[in-house]
Amino acid sequence: MRVVIQRVSSASVTIDGVIKSAIERGFLILLGVETEDTKEDAEWLCGKISQLRVFSDDAGLMNLDINSIVGDVIVVSQFTLHAMTKKGNRPSFIKAARPDQAIPLYEYFVATLQSKISGKVLTGQFGADMKVALVNDGPVTITMDTKNKE
Secondary structure, three states, X not given: OEEEEEEEEEEEEEEOOEXXXXXXXXXXXXXXXXXXXXXXXXXXXXXXXXXXXXXXXXXXXXXXXXXXXXXXXEEEEOHHHHOEOOOOOXXXXXXXXXXXXXXXXXXXXXXXXXXXXXXXEEEOOOOOOEEEEEEEEEEEEEEXXXXXXX
């Protein structure tokens, strides 16, 4: 699994002109599921994300996690995070999981993250044409990949 985590002061997902999800302070997470991913990958990521200390304390230092600020999260499925661009100019998405595998893992990720944070975990809509808006706070953007745990 691969994620892009953006610390936001606001974010929203709009589908067909209707706002599906909107938050204030928290995370916008783009989640890509790969064919080799398992529930253990989701659990590892959710554990890391729920304890990620990237919110400012009273001294302006990044010492607080999402629970400390009672922040909310929007999780958006994003198979393009697994784009392979080594050969040619058209990205290949062969490593991205097909919907029959990706949807259950996406839903498991969302449920697991909700069990670990005190704020709301909202979503986009898997496979939909979404318009994602955000105000990246900082900007702070963190990437994580369960196949390359750095």
